[in-house]
Each structure stands twice: as structure tokens, then as C-alpha cells.
Amino acid sequence: MALLELQNVHTFYGNIHALKGISLAVNEGEIVTLIGSNGAGKSTTLRTISGLLSPRQGQVLLNEKRIDTLPSHEIVKLGISQSPEGRRIFPRLTVLENLEMGAYIHSRRDPQYRADLERVLDLFPRLRERVSQKGGTLSGGEQQMLAIGRALMSRPRILLLDEPSMGLAPILVDQIFRIVQDINKQGTTILLVEQNALMALGVAHRGYVLQTGQILLSDSAKSLSQNEMVQKAYLGMD
Amino acid sequence: MAVKAQAQPMVSDRSSLGTLRQVLAPIGQILIFVIGGSLLLGTIVVMLALALQAGQANLLNGVVSVLPLVIIDGLVLGFLYATIALGYTLVYGVLEFINFAHGEIYMVGAFVGGGLGIWLASQGLLATMHPLIFVVIAVFVAMLASGLLAVGIERFAYRPLRGAPRLVPLISAIGVSLVLQDLVRLIAGPARFNLRYPTLNLGGRIPLFEMSTAAGTNLRVSIDNQSLIFIITSLLMLVALNYLINVTKLGKAIRAVAQDRPTASLMGINVNLIIALTFFVGGALGGGAGVLFGIKYSTVNPYIGFIAGLKAFTAAVLGGIGNITGAMVGGIVLGLLEAFVSTYLTLFTNGRLSGPDYASVASFLILIGILVFRPSGLLGEAATQKV
Numbered sequence: 287m288a289l290l291e292l293q294n295v296h297t298f299y300g301n302i303h304a305l306k307g308i309s310l311a312v313n314e315g316e317i318v319t320l321i322g323s324n325g326a327g328k329s330t331t332l333r334t335i336s337g338l339l340s341p342r343q344g345q346v347l348l349n350e351k352r353i354d355t356l357p358s359h360e361i362v363k364l365g366i367s368q369s370p371e372g373r374r375i376f377p378r379l380t381v382l383e384n385l386e387m388g389a390y391i392h393s394r395r396d397p398q399y400r401a402d403l404e405r406v407l408d409l410f411p412r413l414r415e416r417v418s419q420k421g422g423t424l425s426g427g428e429q430q431m432l433a434i435g436r437a438l439m440s441r442p443r444i445l446l447l448d449e450p451s452m453g454l455a456p457i458l459v460d461q462i463f464r465i466v467q468d469i470n471k472q473g474t475t476i477l478l479v480e481q482n483a484l485m486a487l488g489v490a491h492r493g494y495v496l497q498t499g500q501i502l503l504s505d506s507a508k509s510l511s512q513n514e515m516v517q518k519a520y521l522g523m524d
Numbered sequence: 525m526a527v528k529a530q531a532q533p534m535v536s537d538r539s540s541l542g543t544l545r546q547v548l549a550p551i552g553q554i555l556i557f558v559i560g561g562s563l564l565l566g567t568i569v570v571m572l573a574l575a576l577q578a579g580q581a582n583l584l585n586g587v588v589s590v591l592p593l594v595i596i597d598g599l600v601l602g603f604l605y606a607t608i609a610l611g612y613t614l615v616y617g618v619l620e621f622i623n624f625a626h627g628e629i630y631m632v633g634a635f636v637g638g639g640l641g642i643w644l645a646s647q648g649l650l651a652t653m654h655p656l657i658f659v660v661i662a663v664f665v666a667m668l669a670s671g672l673l674a675v676g677i678e679r680f681a682y683r684p685l686r687g688a689p690r691l692v693p694l695i696s697a698i699g700v701s702l703v704l705q706d707l708v709r710l711i712a713g714p715a716r717f718n719l720r721y722p723t724l725n726l727g728g729r730i731p732l733f734e735m736s737t738a739a740g741t742n743l744r745v746s747i748d749n750q751s752l753i754f755i756i757t758s759l760l761m762l763v764a765l766n767y768l769i770n771v772t773k774l775g776k777a778i779r780a781v782a783q784d785r786p787t788a789s790l791m792g793i794n795v796n797l798i799i800a801l802t803f804f805v806g807g808a809l810g811g812g813a814g815v816l817f818g819i820k821y822s823t824v825n826p827y828i829g830f831i832a833g834l835k836a837f838t839a840a841v842l843g844g845i846g847n848i849t850g851a852m853v854g855g856i857v858l859g860l861l862e863a864f865v866s867t868y869l870t871l872f873t874n875g876r877l878s879g880p881d882y883a884s885v886a887s888f889l890i891l892i893g894i895l896v897f898r899p900s901g902l903l904g905e906a907a908t909q910k911v
Binding site: 336337338357358359362363367368370374376378379383386387388390391394436440 | 773776777779780783784786787788789790791792793794795
């Protein structure tokens with residue numbers, strides 16, 4: 287039984303048909319990656335799952351229950367959390383306040399809140415040094431860590447990561463992906479959207495290749511990285 | 525692992541001392557502008573008096589003897605503008621939209637408080653309660669009424685237009701303000717068009733200090749109770765607002781929504797609810813200000829919201845629109861300026877120019893000046909946080 291499932295999802299921006307019948311599934315405990323070029327519909331898929339966009343056709347199911355009719359603030363409560371594209375941290379809130387907002391659906395008196403906070407600050411020690419700094423003053427890498435940490439604060443069952451490597455130095459990209467694997471090993475299912483297909487297929491169990499709003503291929507990460515077409519188009523091999 | 529975790533410093537919530545500092549810091553800023561503004565304007569009028577003294581006997585004496593009263597008047601006016609300006613700035617911070625019906629929300633608050641007073645008086649209840657109790661009740665009831673009114677306006681006149689071009693909700697706001705003016709006029713009827721607040725026996729003037737002037741006369745400075753209540757109540761409202769915005773989870777959610785609406789909803793924040801609450805808070809502050817105005821100046825009419833709203837808008841722009849501390853500071857500066865112009869223009873021109881008539885001219889000149897030369901306002905963009 288899939289934890290998260292998309293069935294024939296069609297999403298539009300006005301008249302632009304962005305997703306043309308996407309079907310995919312994410313099982314409990316997996317890291318699944320969506321790869322594809324600019325404009326393929328990767329972020330649109332995540333925005334549809336989170337409820338920021340609603341599909342005109344098709345269904346999004348969490349544990350076999352439809353969620354595509356719910357507003358996004360209700361979807362978070364069901365255990366889906368997103369670290370959005372471009373990080374989108376709150377620039378004029380402090381690091382700690384950003385994390386607090388991540389835990390908005392939980393009471394601050396909840397004893398688990400403390401533990402969540404410590405867990406995130408253990409995952410990202412750089413954030414611990416900067417808790418009282420404003421989010422907008424962080425470097426790009428630190429902002430990415432904050433965005434992921436903030437998404438973890440809601441204690442999600444499934445974490446949606448949108449381009450966590452974007453704009454980061456290679457050494458930071460390695461570090462972020464190692465942490466993504468750690469988070470998964472601690473029990474969080476992950477749906478990872480990436481343009482950096484090489485890195486993404488390196489950490490994922492399975493993957494889907496998106497092109498112009500449709501799924502082109504789906505296979506285990508290992509097979510995908512050996513697929514000739516994928517190698518040519520997304521891994522830069524001849 | 526456990527040992528390692530213990531070795532690291534625990535991240536605690538901001539200490540209570542830090543919280544206190546955060547809540548009171550804007551009050552300090554207000555105090556600086558109150559003292560600085562009074563000193564600056566006071567010095568200017570004294571210099572002018574010295575320069576003009578040749579022509580008019582005893583000018584300096586006259587200027588100095590009314591100075592404390594002018595400052596008190598200016599502060600009352602300043603806190604009035606500041607409290608109303610917060611409604612503009614809160615809503616602007618969250619929606620980037622000027623709620624031009626806010627002046628009328630303030631006016632409705634003034635009528636609700638006055639109406640309550642008249643009703644209590646007719647039931648014979650007003651005479652039995654301490655006047656301060658009445659002030660507290662009237663302020664609360666008016667805050668509630670104006671807050672709910674603001675929420676209703678947002679729900680029916682602004683929310684359906686949220687995706688529309690910016691001009692559209694603005695026009696809707698102007699429409700709402702006209703409707704409210706005439707609706708209140710209709711309900712009040714001709715007999716209560718000028719609604720008189722019941723007279724409250726708040727006691728006499730409270731002496732502040734005495735000083736001897738150069739001319740050898742003793743100058744006694746005192747403040748009337750209405751002004752004192754006005755200043756204290758609005759200060760309390762400002763402190764409460766600061767606490768709400770900076771310390772509570774709700775306040776942080778308001779700031780998060782102001783900074784990035786879709787991302788706030790990804791946190792599980794119900795954005796529409798937070799926007800409605802922002803309107804409630806802004807409207808409640810306006811309603812409270814309305815009652816305080818009624819108690820201080822005793823008569824209100826359905827059109828007081830128009831000019832007061834424009835002035836408060838000027839104050840919000842002066843301080844930096846969207847900036848909470850800025851709105852308070854802008855209000856104080858504007859109030860002091862108007863009080864000084866109103867009194868001293870008459871005094872210096874020997875009555876040839878009527879000061880009160882030109883006070884608004886000074887305010888709106890400031891508005892134009894700020895928009896042309898420093899659109900980010902006195903406190904600028906970076907100086908303090910926006911909502």
C-alpha cells in the first residue's frame with residue numbers, strides 16, 4: 287500500500303496545462319525522486335500535493351484517503367510537509383521563530399516540541415549557532431538547512447523537498463544529501479525533486495523522469511542511472 | 525549520542541527578560557520621539573519668539589507659558605493618530621493594501637462607546653458606577669464592535685477581490701467608508717447627528733509641576749484627567765499590541781503571513797483566519813481610539829473618521845507604512861506638530877492667521893514631503909522590522 291499516491295493528476299496555471307496526467311506512488315520509508323529539466327512540472331507536482339494548487343482532474347491520496355480537496359494548511363496536519371523551491375524562509379523572523387512556525391500545528395507546550403527542536407539543531411549545527419539571527423541574514427546553504435529543518439518541525443510522515451541543491455556549492459550539496467539520507471533513516475519518507483539527477487539518483491530508492499508534464503520513465507534509481515536516455519539527457523554523459 | 529546532546533547548550537525560549545525588552549523597546553523609541561520632538565519644536569518657537577520679540581511685548585512670556593499645554597495637547601492628538609495609524613499599518617503589512625474604510629471603523633467605535641454611555645445613563649446605571657469603570661467597559665465594547673466590523677468588511681468587501689488589481693479593493697474601501705458614514709448618520713438620526721458623550725465626573729486637573737518664569741510669575745502646569753486617561757490607555761494598547769505581535773505564536777503567524785503567504789500556509793497556518801484576525805486587531809485599536817476621542821472631546825459625528833483617517837494614514841506613511849513602531853512614532857510627531865502650528869501660528873501672527881485652520885495644511889505638506897523625499901518613512905525599511 288502506497289503512503290502517497292497520485293492518480294492521473296492534471297494541474298493548470300490558468301490555461302497552461304502544466305501536469306498532464308501524472309500518476310506516481312511513494313511507499314512508506316522510501317526516498318523517491320522526481321527528475322527532469324526546467325518546466326517539466328516537478329515543482330508543480332509538489333505544489334499540487336501540498337494543496338497550493340488544486341488539480342482540475344485526478345486524485346491525490348494519502349493512505350488511500352483523498353486530500354486534493356483540502357486547503358494546504360489542513361494537508362500539513364495530515365503529515366505532509368514541504369521545503370519549497372527557493373527555500374522561502376521568513377526573512378524577518380529569526381531562525382528560532384522560523385522553526386517555531388514549522389511546528390505551528392503543534393502546541394509549544396507539547397514536550398515533543400523541545401525534542402524536535404533539538405533534533406533539527408543536531409542535524410544542522412550551523413543553525414544552532416544562529417538561532418537568534420534573522421533568517422534573511424543567513425547564507426544560501428544555511429537558508430536551505432533552515433528550510434529543511436523548518437519542514438521537519440511539523441513531524442511529517444512524508445517530506446517533500448524541492449530542489450534542495452539549487453544554488454549551493456558542491457561541498458554543501460554533498461552535505462545536504464547526506465542529511466537527507468539521515469532523515470530518511472530516522473523514519474521519514476521523502477519525495478525529492480531535483481535537477482541534479484546524478485545526486486538525486488545516488489540517494490533515492492526509486493525515481494520518476496518527468497518531461498513536459500508527463501511521466502516518461504519510472505524505475506529503481508539504480509536502473510534509471512544506467513538507462514541510456516537518462517544518462518544522455520540528465521546525467522550529461524555521451 | 526545522549527552525552528553529546530547534553531554537552532551542547534540547550535536552546536531555550538527567549539528569556540523573559542528578553543521578551544520584556546522586546547515589548548518595551550518601542551515604548552522607549554516613542555519616549556525618545558516625544559522628548560526629542562517636544563524639545564525641537566519648543567526650541568524653534570522660543571527662538572522665533574526671541575527673533576520677533578522686538579515687535580511684540582511679552583511674546584516670549586506668552587510662548588513659554590502655554591508651552592506645557594501645547595505639548596500635552598500634541599501628545600493626546602499624537603496618541604490618537606498613533607492608535608488609528610496602527611490599523612492602517614497592520615493591514616498594509618499583511619496585505620499591502622490601504623484600508624481606506626479604517627477611519628470609519630474608528631468613527632463607529634466612537635458612536636458605539638457614546639451610545640453605550642447614553643443607554644447606561646438612561647437606565648440610571650451610569651451614575652452608580654465609577655467613571656473609570658465606564659471608560660474601561662466602553663473601550664472594550666467599542667473595541668469588540670469595531671474589530672468585528674473590520675472582520676466583516678474584510679470578509680465581504682475585500683476578500684472576494686484579493687486576486688484583483690490593486691486599485692479594485694481600494695475603490696471598494698472608499699465605497700465601504702461612504703456606506704458606513706451614511707449608515708451611522710441614518711441610525712443616529714438628526715437628533716443624535718452630533719452625539720454628546722455623557723459627562724463623566726473624572727475629578728479636577730492633576731497638577732504636574734510649578735515653575736517660575738522670567739517675568740517673575742509662577743506657572744502651574746497641570747493635566748486634565750481626560751488627557752491622562754487618553755495617553756495611558758493608548759500606551760497600554762500599544763504595549764499589548766507589541767506583546768501580541770512579537771511574543772505570541774499568533775503574532776509570529778501574522779508576521780509569517782505578512783512575509784510570505786503561500787509558505788505560511790505550508791506551515792499549517794490558516795492564512796484567511798490570520799488575515800481576519802489582523803483586521804480584528806487593527807479595527808479594535810481604532811474603536812478604542814474612537815471612545816477615547818469621545819471622552820476627551822465630548823462630541824462625535826458620523827464624519828469624524830474622514831479627516832482623522834487621513835491624518836492617521838499620514839502618520840503611518842510618516843513612520844514608514846507597514847512598520848508598527850513607525851506608525852506610533854509617526855502619530856506622535858504629527859500630533860505634536862499640529863498642536864504647535866495650531867497655537868503658535870496664531871500667536872506669532874498676532875491672530876492674522878488662524879493656527880487651527882493651518883494645522884492640517886502642515887500635516888499634509890509633511891505627507892507630500894515624505895512621499896517625495898523619503899517614501900520609506902522616518903524609521904526606514906531596515907531600521908526596525910515590519911509586521
